[in-house]
Amino acid sequence: MRRAKHVTEALLCCVTLLVIHRSSDSIRVIGGSMTVVQGEDVDLSCRLLETDEELEQITWQKRTLEEPENHNFLLIYPSGVTDFISPNGLENRVQFFGNQTEKIGSIRITAARLLDEGTFTCVFSVFPSGVYSIEIPLTVLVPPVMSVTVDVPPVIGENEVVLASCLAAGAKPQAEVRWNTDAFGSLVRTVTNSTQHANGTTTVVSHLLGVPTRAANQQQVPCVVNQSALATERTLAYTININYPPQTVNITLSEGTPATVFLCVADSNPKAIYTWTRVGQPWPQSAVRAEGNTLHLISLSSELNGLYSCEASNPYGRATGSQYVHVTSYTSAACWVLLVIIFLIVAAAAAGLVWYWWKNGKCLWSSFMDDHQFEAQSQVEEEEAEI
Numbered sequence: 001m002r003r004a005k006h007v008t009e010a011l012l013c014c015v016t017l018l019v020i021h022r023s024s025d026s027i028r029v030i031g032g033s034m035t036v037v038q039g040e041d042v043d044l045s046c047r048l049l050e051t052d053e054e055l056e057q058i059t060w061q062k063r064t065l066e067e068p069e070n071h072n073f074l075l076i077y078p079s080g081v082t083d084f085i086s087p088n089g090l091e092n093r094v095q096f097f098g099n100q101t102e103k104i105g106s107i108r109i110t111a112a113r114l115l116d117e118g119t120f121t122c123v124f125s126v127f128p129s130g131v132y133s134i135e136i137p138l139t140v141l142v143p144p145v146m147s148v149t150v151d152v153p154p155v156i157g158e159n160e161v162v163l164a165s166c167l168a169a170g171a172k173p174q175a176e177v178r179w180n181t182d183a184f185g186s187l188v189r190t191v192t193n194s195t196q197h198a199n200g201t202t203t204v205v206s207h208l209l210g211v212p213t214r215a216a217n218q219q220q221v222p223c224v225v226n227q228s229a230l231a232t233e234r235t236l237a238y239t240i241n242i243n244y245p246p247q248t249v250n251i252t253l254s255e256g257t258p259a260t261v262f263l264c265v266a267d268s269n270p271k272a273i274y275t276w277t278r279v280g281q282p283w284p285q286s287a288v289r290a291e292g293n294t295l296h297l298i299s300l301s302s303e304l305n306g307l308y309s310c311e312a313s314n315p316y317g318r319a320t321g322s323q324y325v326h327v328t329s330y331t332s333a334a335c336w337v338l339l340v341i342i343f344l345i346v347a348a349a350a351a352g353l354v355w356y357w358w359k360n361g362k363c364l365w366s367s368f369m370d371d372h373q374f375e376a377q378s379q380v381e382e383e384e385a386e387i
């Protein structure tokens with residue numbers, strides 16, 4: 001740079017001092033630092049200004065923390081030919097999109113990787129003044145891999161446990177992780193831990209701690225992650241899941257068609273598995289059918305009368321309820337009613353017959369008697385007459 005200045009000054013010695021200074025100071029390369037999100041494309045721009053000198057070559061160099069020596073990876077000649085020297089992971093991902101005539105040396109790196117991070121140098125070699133360069137630091141941001149996990153599913157209890165963990169892994173720079181615990185107030189607290197990786201990324205874990213109560217079950221606690229590689233902060237929805245054994249077991253009669261159905265319901269998490277049994281008696285195969293938490297009475301006969309018990313169980317415990325089933329009800333009552341009605345009908349019919357017979361029978365008797373009397377009389381008269 002200094003040598004170039006002297007050469008220029010020497011060439012322009014006849015011109016006024018002001019002009020010499022202006023033209024020599026103005027030859028410069030412009031470009032600036034860049035930041036790219038891993039996986040995206042980035043343009044590294046550089047341009048040589050204020051010179052009409054002949055371009056000999058544009059050279060791109062790179063150095064990193066691990067390799068602090070600058071080494072060339074791309075040569076661009078005025079003819080348009082480009083030459084990759086030591087691609088160091090940039091092969092097939094770097095393209096020149098400048099213009100030699102315009103002394104623009106810009107390159108594009110596609111699908112940026114974390115390893116691309118480093119300091120790039122854009123070097124213009126011009127004749128006769130020499131070499132001008134600019135350093136372009138490239139920062140690669142890595143967005144976090146986010147998730148909400150539970151290592152040990154919380155079970156109802158009285159001691160504080162980890163209810164859930166929010167993870168923002170492998171991020172660069174470190175992500176900001178917090179829980180939105182509005183639903184809980186001061187009943188929960190958070191503990192945040194971070195781990196640095198050798199490649200410059202950081203994993204942050206934020207644990208949500210609280211007492212696993214039944215009231216905490218199914219509460220919404222979103223985890224919010226913010227980091228510069230994310231366009232906007234992310235909210236990971238999460239619903240707390242507390243496991244608890246079946247509590248009380250309720251058995252209700254479901255007034256459905258066609259058969260009579262008993263419903264067994266227990267509050268538990270996860271959902272209970274239900275088992276129906278008949279207490280102290282064999283299961284009446286043809287009269288009753290158990291299906292999950294329902295008990296169907298198929299034929300309403302007294303065969304199914306008895307005590308039935310419903311056991312609800314999940315991996316955390318079990319609870320039992322029972323129901324007495326007694327079928328006098330409809331069928332036998334109806335039979336009795338029918339029998340009584342038939343009896344009454346029969347009785348009424350019999351009474352009617354008797355009355356009819358009695359009434360008409362008496363008339364016949366009396367007329368018969370009259371006839372016979374008459375006959376007897378006449379017989380007597382005849383006898384008398386014969387006599």
Ligand SMILES: *[C@@H]1O[C@H](CO)[C@@H](O)[C@H](O)[C@H]1NC(C)=O
Pocket residue numbers: 099100101102
């Ligand atoms: C480079 O710039 C010159 C002059 O401005 C122009 O004529 C030429 O088309 C450009 N070349 C490319 C490849 O853009």
Ligand SMILES: *[C@@H]1O[C@H](CO)[C@@H](O)[C@H](O)[C@H]1NC(C)=O
Pocket residue numbers: 191192193207
């Ligand atoms: C946080 O990290 C430290 C050190 O690795 C560890 O001892 C501690 O148990 C962690 N805390 C939680 C809540 O995971």
Ligand SMILES: *[C@@H]1O[C@H](CO)[C@@H](O)[C@H](O)[C@H]1NC(C)=O
Pocket residue numbers: 114142170197198199200201
């Ligand atoms: C960085 O290192 C961590 C831990 O070794 C790894 O999980 C992660 O994938 C790495 N990230 C990148 C972008 O290479």
Ligand SMILES: *[C@@H]1O[C@H](CO)[C@@H](O)[C@H](O)[C@H]1NC(C)=O
Pocket residue numbers: 226227228233
């Ligand atoms: C998220 O992070 C960005 C950059 O890290 C910051 O500018 C912004 O204010 C943050 N947003 C919130 C809501 O904290």
Ligand SMILES: *[C@@H]1O[C@H](CO)[C@@H](O)[C@H](O)[C@H]1NC(C)=O
Pocket residue numbers: 248249250265266267
């Ligand atoms: C069982 O019945 C009681 C009293 O009616 C009620 O408070 C409770 O919520 C019911 N339980 C279930 C699981 O339906």
